[in-house]
Amino acid sequence: MKKHDLVYLTEDASHHDAIEHINEEAFGPGRFARAAARIREQGPHDLSLSFVCADLGETIASVRMTPVLAGGVKGHLLGPLAVRPSHKNMGIGRELVRIAVEAARRHGSEGVILVGDPPYYMPLGFEKVAYNALKFPAPVDPGRILVVPMADGVHERLKGEIRWWNPDQEATMPVRAVA
Numbered sequence: 001m002k003k004h005d006l007v008y009l010t011e012d013a014s015h016h017d018a019i020e021h022i023n024e025e026a027f028g029p030g031r032f033a034r035a036a037a038r039i040r041e042q043g044p045h046d047l048s049l050s051f052v053c054a055d056l057g058e059t060i061a062s063v064r065m066t067p068v069l070a071g072g073v074k075g076h077l078l079g080p081l082a083v084r085p086s087h088k089n090m091g092i093g094r095e096l097v098r099i100a101v102e103a104a105r106r107h108g109s110e111g112v113i114l115v116g117d118p119p120y121y122m123p124l125g126f127e128k129v130a131y132n133a134l135k136f137p138a139p140v141d142p143g144r145i146l147v148v149p150m151a152d153g154v155h156e157r158l159k160g161e162i163r164w165w166n167p168d169q170e171a172t173m174p175v176r177a178v179a
Helices: 013-027 029-033 035-040 092-107 118-124 167-172
Strands: 006-010 051-055 058-070 073-083 111-115 145-149 160-164
Touching: 006 092, 013 051, 013 058, 013 073, 035 058, 035 073, 035 111, 035 160, 051 092, 058 092, 058 111, 073 092, 092 111, 092 118, 118 145
Parallel strands: 073 111
Antiparallel strands: 006 051, 051 058, 058 073, 058 160, 111 145
8 A cells, every 4th residue: 555645735836837737637628618717717816725735745636715706705716626646535635625615714705615516515515506696707507506605694695796806905896796
């Protein structure tokens, strides 16, 4: 049996190339066409809420968090989450999600949103968002939009457009509901 020395770290710029390789390996070139990728193109992810897992010094998994306004919710979009094939089925992805969600909670996020597989994410605390409640900048299966609510009334306020936002310029970024 191979020995593993797993360490979870906050992402920094030195991880960028390894993360790009992991995401390319996991999702291929189609990853850029996904609805969540359209949001991520609008602005940078939050390094302080994004994490990697290293094994014997090699980056083998990552999860990123991007600040978003989702209807009336100031939250974070989780993803991409990717683990190298050599390290799948070891609980690394679940641990990265747990770490990222808890970091977002401590940061004051009202909710962590993602587009993903409900059977994988719902045991990790995610709940389905009301069908067609959020409008993404590209087509998305509404049954795969999930949230970990972290504030009162999150489900009621998750109605409208979801887009990147800069929390530092909050006063200049009005929340716009889409009918």
